[in-house]
Amino acid sequence: MTMPDTPVYDFSQGPSCPIPINEYPAVLMAHGGGGRLTQQLIERMFVPLFANEALAQLHDGAVVTIGGIRLAMSTDSYVVRPIVFPGGSIGELAVNGTVNDLAMCGARPLYLTSAFIIEEGLAMEELWQVVQAMQRAALASGVALVTGDTKVVDRGKGDKIFINTAGVGIVPPGVDIRPDRARPGDLVLVNGPIALHGMAIMSVREGLEFETEIRSDTAPLNGLVEAMIASCPDLHVLRDPTRGGVASALNEIARASGCGILLNEDAIPIPEDVRGACEILGLDPLYVANEGKLLALVPPSCADDVLAAMKNHPLGAGSVVIGKVVEEHGGFVVMKTSIGGNRVVDMLSGEQLPRIC
Amino acid sequence: MTMPDTPVYDFSQGPSCPIPINEYPAVLMAHGGGGRLTQQLIERMFVPLFANEALAQLHDGAVVTIGGIRLAMSTDSYVVRPIVFPGGSIGELAVNGTVNDLAMCGARPLYLTSAFIIEEGLAMEELWQVVQAMQRAALASGVALVTGDTKVVDRGKGDKIFINTAGVGIVPPGVDIRPDRARPGDLVLVNGPIALHGMAIMSVREGLEFETEIRSDTAPLNGLVEAMIASCPDLHVLRDPTRGGVASALNEIARASGCGILLNEDAIPIPEDVRGACEILGLDPLYVANEGKLLALVPPSCADDVLAAMKNHPLGAGSVVIGKVVEEHGGFVVMKTSIGGNRVVDMLSGEQLPRIC
Numbered sequence: 254m255t256m257p258d259t260p261v262y263d264f265s266q267g268p269s270c271p272i273p274i275n276e277y278p279a280v281l282m283a284h285g286g287g288g289r290l291t292q293q294l295i296e297r298m299f300v301p302l303f304a305n306e307a308l309a310q311l312h313d314g315a316v317v318t319i320g321g322i323r324l325a326m327s328t329d330s331y332v333v334r335p336i337v338f339p340g341g342s343i344g345e346l347a348v349n350g351t352v353n354d355l356a357m358c359g360a361r362p363l364y365l366t367s368a369f370i371i372e373e374g375l376a377m378e379e380l381w382q383v384v385q386a387m388q389r390a391a392l393a394s395g396v397a398l399v400t401g402d403t404k405v406v407d408r409g410k411g412d413k414i415f416i417n418t419a420g421v422g423i424v425p426p427g428v429d430i431r432p433d434r435a436r437p438g439d440l441v442l443v444n445g446p447i448a449l450h451g452m453a454i455m456s457v458r459e460g461l462e463f464e465t466e467i468r469s470d471t472a473p474l475n476g477l478v479e480a481m482i483a484s485c486p487d488l489h490v491l492r493d494p495t496r497g498g499v500a501s502a503l504n505e506i507a508r509a510s511g512c513g514i515l516l517n518e519d520a521i522p523i524p525e526d527v528r529g530a531c532e533i534l535g536l537d538p539l540y541v542a543n544e545g546k547l548l549a550l551v552p553p554s555c556a557d558d559v560l561a562a563m564k565n566h567p568l569g570a571g572s573v574v575i576g577k578v579v580e581e582h583g584g585f586v587v588m589k590t591s592i593g594g595n596r597v598v599d600m601l602s603g604e605q606l607p608r609i610c
Numbered sequence: 611m612t613m614p615d616t617p618v619y620d621f622s623q624g625p626s627c628p629i630p631i632n633e634y635p636a637v638l639m640a641h642g643g644g645g646r647l648t649q650q651l652i653e654r655m656f657v658p659l660f661a662n663e664a665l666a667q668l669h670d671g672a673v674v675t676i677g678g679i680r681l682a683m684s685t686d687s688y689v690v691r692p693i694v695f696p697g698g699s700i701g702e703l704a705v706n707g708t709v710n711d712l713a714m715c716g717a718r719p720l721y722l723t724s725a726f727i728i729e730e731g732l733a734m735e736e737l738w739q740v741v742q743a744m745q746r747a748a749l750a751s752g753v754a755l756v757t758g759d760t761k762v763v764d765r766g767k768g769d770k771i772f773i774n775t776a777g778v779g780i781v782p783p784g785v786d787i788r789p790d791r792a793r794p795g796d797l798v799l800v801n802g803p804i805a806l807h808g809m810a811i812m813s814v815r816e817g818l819e820f821e822t823e824i825r826s827d828t829a830p831l832n833g834l835v836e837a838m839i840a841s842c843p844d845l846h847v848l849r850d851p852t853r854g855g856v857a858s859a860l861n862e863i864a865r866a867s868g869c870g871i872l873l874n875e876d877a878i879p880i881p882e883d884v885r886g887a888c889e890i891l892g893l894d895p896l897y898v899a900n901e902g903k904l905l906a907l908v909p910p911s912c913a914d915d916v917l918a919a920m921k922n923h924p925l926g927a928g929s930v931v932i933g934k935v936v937e938e939h940g941g942f943v944v945m946k947t948s949i950g951g952n953r954v955v956d957m958l959s960g961e962q963l964p965r966i967c
Contacts, residue, residue: 285762
């Protein structure tokens, strides 16, 4: 291998920025919101520049082959505000989120790295609580945190704590789960009520009070996924609808596969208090983040088996079919509404819920 | 696997914080400085809680075995300020730093994840330049960036851009490079002049001007390490002296192995302008960060071969022997000074150079 000199950093060199500078001269909150602008940044800037097969899959993680083993890799940084919320904290999120991204590749998550960016002045006790939450989450999902990094930034240059985790897992032989494997006829399943995580965070931020507290659904989905794969090794697609919610996740699948997706509004489980909170805040639950939910696209021949396996798992008791993949309106998600009409369910555009994870 | 309920976050539960709260009620900049307080945080809080064999090695990365393959994993978040500096940018650092951590495990780096935390308002053009720098660095080191994440935080809650990378690589059969493998008699080698990266950053921050610009040494060391291993598969220890510099890295090795390390001050290569800048700022070059240097502890039988292989590589032309491992003063680093005395070279305590990487 030849080793070039240390690269010289020169603002005048290289191709011009692929994001239209006159339209977006600076990074907006929405570029991190998981919707259209995030997608534009990834597809126009990162994917062409880092061009490689694994990245181009636009999956929740990358699957690479090392010595005959299919290794899934994933990473996420967690910047949720506040760092503690009903049902969990940034600590659980940081472990469960990356575990889930690996599981969505059909992988068995094994090892995680964790890196902290701490704002100077964070109470040591708060750090300790977050780290303990990570430990509990790691035990619950069966992964080991094997290496890490700690950086501290000046007061006012961070926000208490940001956590990055990256993880690796093994994809079992025969499993091939990818967003572009959606096929007409596939049923769309979800493992329970949606929009809990986002509304738990928003309720705290906005000081909303309900009869029952809305709690985040943060949970490790790898055990559920294992049970689902055991019931149907030919699972086509898995996706956890985090930032951008169910709507954005399904749009990504529709785009990747070129298929249409038809949702049945009446079938989508939304708890009453969540629906109420969404109405108060003017939010559509379809775009609200989840942290313990998955969408599964399953060939009709094994949909019953998968649904049974899901219902049999503690994290899948509320599993239901919410739609199907169709040949019509390829690349788009359409919802049959409760009042009998059809409406296009677009990708999230703009920033609905900043710093939700 | 049993799946517990979503954990409840309760500040009253669990063991008490292992960092003495009355001494350190809050996180200080020094907890991220790579010195004594960083070590205390890692050894008292993270290692006991996440207890596992890989983490307990306190290496630059973790080595785990998957399906008979030894996989090295490493992660680092980069928070350097300013994000562009003479000789590079946060983009090169983010790739080279993690590549080097993997190489220090004796691994061949293969795949990297990258995760951005961007402050709202970062100029799109700056992001583009950073991402291009990452691309160039990835090409230079031969790694692929296979998956990523983008988060945006509000203005004043970040600082332009923080980048996390995590990487995996394969440790070739027969290679066993660990800090606790230092043995009396081993020679300590370095691949060239030290303290360049830290002083490049500090010169910019402090507005110092010299006849020649001090440039960061950021570079990928995996090619150099491959050549060194080829010349001596029984290399004992590799370490890149980043945060905390040569002094802290050698102290970690001395502690891990229980051996003493004896440095020869006259042999340590420090460029004149770097020495001058250090004097002006009251810094000891032994504690200043490097981003393209490695320390190698090599059995005497193959020291000549390793040194020859290093000098033959573009990134090792300035390689020299700077010390040796001794039976005396186990766990401590001692330096034979230019004026003929001996002094203990302690671990960095406190925060010398904040946000250097």
